[in-house]
Amino acid sequence: MTETTIFAENALLPEGFAANCRITIAGTRIRSVEVGAAPMPGDERVAILIPGMANLHSHAFQRAMAGLAEIRGPGHDTFWTWRDIMYRVALALSPEEIEAVAAQLYAEMLEGGFTRVGEFHYLHHHPDGAPYDDVARLAVAVSSAAADSGIGMTLIPVLYAHSDFGGAEPTAGQRRFINDREGFARLVEASETAIAALPESRLAVAAHSLRAATPEELAFTAALRPDAPFHMHISEQVKEVEDCLAWSGQRPLEWLLDHAAVDPRWCLIHATHMSETETRRLAATGAVAGLCPVTEANLGDGFFNAPEFVAAGGTLGLGSDSNILVGVAAELRQLEYAQRLNRRARNVLAPHGASNGRTIFAAALAGGARATGIGTAGLMPGAIADLVSLATDHPALVGRSGDRILDAFVFGASSSPIDKVWALGQKRVEGGRHVDGEAIFARFRAATATLAERI
Ligand SMILES: [Zn+2]
Structure with a gap:
């Protein structure tokens, strides 16, 4: 088993920053953490070490369309006009192209401090809608991309069966996504x-949304792997809330909490439009709210009730969703800035006297670990060896210590101070760049150079 020892002048341990830490990695796990130690010959030396974070929600192929949906159309552009372009991209990509896009994305995630991806995978079939001979052909594509980049993989196959509430027939644009219950059970297997073969991989299961799965399909899907995390999009858009009210007389979360046994294994993506009652009820279930702040801003979704949710004891985690922009600091910054703009206040999410950067980093670290099926994360013995070092010669970090390091990382660094990243015990980023970044980018460029003309 390969062993690496890292000596960090400052390391963020579960109880806070500590000086002079020696962290020994054996295989994919942290074996020991020694505080107040002296460096030994052969140690890898870093200035600041923080835990790598799990990204709980990604649609890898959408990285290929970053910037392709930013031209204003003839009417009122919304999530739904963005979705038309996304469907065209989904229909245009081959398995090899999807793998190349995912590998580029996962390399960028590692460079941005995400060491695990929860891939919410709903692109399943040939462009004409027929299943591949291997029904998991596109799951193989994203898994190969995880292997090439070295990121930890939590694969989340998604049941997508309908186009709207009440079991409406799928549309032609959705034909690569669609499965019935039997087909989906085969896909999960x-x-x-x-x-x-991927080290420390995990499987979770998902239903796309209350639009895409009937109550029976939702119950079937949630019961398929009862010990695995279960994910679903919910209440991202006002129209979705209105359509759910028309279908059931209830708001989406209200309906879900009355009809499903939502518990800590659930991860509800977005949960943007919640009443005060829904906010309190969701927090009480222990489910993770899977927030995707950069995408939610890009799509104009709205504001999550974060202060009330956190005050009620709710658990949150971060996803990069459409992957329009990728990085831990960008997501945390947008999470807090959306709340500031909405509340016309500052330092909204931290308790009085506490660092905002540290508070939201720790919350997202814990929620991401739970929703991606690894349980816990952090610089502690037994945890998966996902670690990120920051360079102190970055202007934002000069003279910063303790929790102010995280405040500077999240709010003050216009370029990334991330230096090295270890995922699953292997060093994948050095000097801020993925060690195989050139080859991964060459494949990505070949796969996507003509995409804008093809869609
Ligand atoms: Zn999503």
């Missing part, structure tokens, strides 16, 4: 095979 094949997905387990697809990730079997």
Whole structure:
């Protein structure tokens, strides 16, 4: 088993920053953490070490369309006009192209401090809608990309069966996504095979949304792997809330909390439009709210009730969703800035006297670990060896110590101070760049150079 020892002048341990830490990695796990130590010959030396974070929600192929949906159309552009372009991209990509896009994305995630991806995978079939001979062909594509980049993989196969509430027929643009219950059960099995060789991989299961799955399909899907995390999009858009009210007389979360046994294994993506009652009820279930702040801003979704949710004991985590922009600091900054703009206040999410950067980093670290099935994360013995070092010669970090390091990382660094990143115990980023970044980018460029003309 390979062993690496890192000596950090400052390291963020679960109880806070500590000086002079020696952290020994054996294989994919942290074996020991020694505080107040002296460096030894052969140690890898870093200035600041923080835990790598799990990104709980990604649609990898959408990285290929970053910037392609920013031209104003003839009417009122919304999530739904963005979705038309996204469907065209989804229909244009081959398995090899999807793998190349995902590898580029995962390399960028590692460079941005995400060491695990929860891939909410709903692109399943040939462009004409027929299943591949291996029904998990595109799960194999994203899993190969995880292997090439070295990121930890939590694969989340998604049941997508309908176009709207009440079991409406899928549209032509959705044909690569669609499965019935039997087909989906086969896909879940094949997905387990697809990730079997990846170290520390995890499987979760998802229903796309209350639009895309009937109550019966939702219950079937949630019961398929009862010990695995279960994910679903919910209440991202006002129209979705209105359509749910028309269908059931209830708001989406209200309906879900009355009809499903939502518990800590659930991860509800967005949960943007919640009443005060829904906010309190969701917090009480222990489910993770999977927030995707940069995408939610890009799509004009609205504001999550974060202060009330956190005050009620709710658990949150971060996803990069459409992958329009990728990085831990960008997501945390947008999470807090959306609240500031909405409340016309500062330092909204931290308790009085506490650092905002540290508070939201720690919350997202814990929520991401739970929602991606690894349980806990952090610089502690037994945890998966996901670590990120920051360079102190970055202007934002000069003279910063303790929790102010995280405040500077989240709010003050216009270029990334991330230096080295270890994922699953392997060093994948050095000097801020992925060690195989050139080859990964060459494949990405070949796969996507003509995409704008093809869609
Ligand atoms: Zn999503």
